[in-house]
Amino acid sequence: MTQLIQGQGEDAWTTVEEGWEPPCETTETSAKIPKLKARWTTDENNLSKFNARALNIVFDTVNDDAFKLILVCASAKQARDVLQKSNEGNSSVKRTRLDHLATRFENLRMVSNEFVSQFSIKLCVIANEAKNLGKTYKDHKLVKKLLRCLPPKYAAHKAVMKVSGNTNTLKFEDLVDMLKSEEMEVAEDLRLLDKGIIIKVDEVKNDQL
Template sequence: MDPSLANTTLRPPVLDGTNYSLWKVKIRFHIKSIDERAWQRVLSGWSPPRRIDEDGDSLIKSESNWTTDEVQISNYNSKALNAIFSSVDTNMFRLITNCVSAKDAWDILQRHCEGSESVRRTRLRIVTSKFEMMRMEEFENILEYDRRLRKIANEAFSRGIQSWRSHLQ
């Protein structure tokens, strides 16, 4: 093994409840580095495969009866869920301990750390106001100003810049 790679262990960031916006960006790419399809399970969810019995009722299949595809999709969910479980502190883990779906765990952490949709919109408006009010100070050099500007841009991105304009209307 190349010695320069010895310290590049895939170690997820740890969410402690105060660093959600940074954690969200880092864990997304951590899960994607495990497997892109694991990240797809976070986005689209997973539930145990079901079968229809002779009475027409939908029942959860026994794992021994899962198809190869069902096992593979479950494995992607397990990889993503393990990455999330491994990247939260004890208090955050208590919120998601009973989750079997990576999407469910993700959604619970998002609601807990970011709040409701209206709270997220308000926070995004605050970031927008910070940007609109930003001016270069007399004592600042361009690098310091750039650092402050990037901090606001990163905050906006982590809060959903993709839908920034729709949230402000």
């Protein structure tokens, strides 16, 4: 936008930096009133044209939401000031949302009966929301968070990961897949154990008959 306006001439950019107002004239009672356009000087006419060009460029280069904010602006400087305040407000909101996401991320904990897939989804949701706001949660941050939050039953797995020292290069999705496989193996072992106990109980009952 800046280059486009400056391309219209130095005076066009001046209207953005210093502003522009319709020429006025002073009456005999020292009151200022708008000057009839027919009485404008050549310089006043030129500044008006440069302001109009600059303002049109601003109108043409913003999105629909921003255009609604500056629709009533009479000068390019007014439009720029409104847009700057709006962007500052948006930046403040973005920072607040990112801070909130960071707090959610740090406070997130994995409960003992929660599956790795369930917890990893929660982490991904936060990471995706942050990415939409311009912040990227890298793999090593997600990996360390997941390992840090694993319940005691994963102590051996965490120890192996710590010894291997590859947490900085391990992809988050790969770690999730590894832990999910571990969960499936444990679940299968428990199923077989329960089945063995049931069979043993049945054998004892049969022996007693």
